[in-house]
Amino acid sequence: HAHADVQLELQREAELLRAKEAHRVLLEEFLGAADAPATGASVRLALRVPGGKRVQRTFSAQDRFDKVVRWARCCQWLPEAGGADLRIPEDFRLWARQIRRPLTVQQDGDQTLAE
Numbered sequence: 001h002a003h004a005d006v007q008l009e010l011q012r013e014a015e016l017l018r019a020k021e022a023h024r025v026l027l028e029e030f031l032g033a034a035d036a037p038a039t040g041a042s043v044r045l046a047l048r049v050p051g052g053k054r055v056q057r058t059f060s061a062q063d064r065f066d067k068v069v070r071w072a073r074c075c076q077w078l079p080e081a082g083g084a085d086l087r088i089p090e091d092f093r094l095w096a097r098q099i100r101r102p103l104t105v106q107q108d109g110d111q112t113l114a115e
């Protein structure tokens with residue numbers, strides 16, 4: 001019984017380490033990039049989170065939708081959140097005004113924002 005408890009605890013620690021590493025990689029991607037693309041067409045996106053708060057970022061029109069999803073997963077820790085206490089649900093949906101369905105990584109992930 002004690003051995004099983006130790007194994008479970010080790011498994012939890014390993015999962016926590018993997019989650020922290022994934023979080024670090026996401027933050028590095030967006031902390032190292034300027035909010036506005038240096039050249040070319042851009043798209044300004046606003047993410048409305050539960051509670052009504054909004055977070056905005058400007059992406060290159062050539063960025064893919066899956067980058068927006070990665071940003072949405074970590075925006076609560078980025079400067080554009082302005083220190084607000086944002087809670088991004090684990091399972092969230094992204095919508096665009098022009099499209100009358102939720103956008104998904106499976107269906108839209110490879111498309112650029114211009115498309």
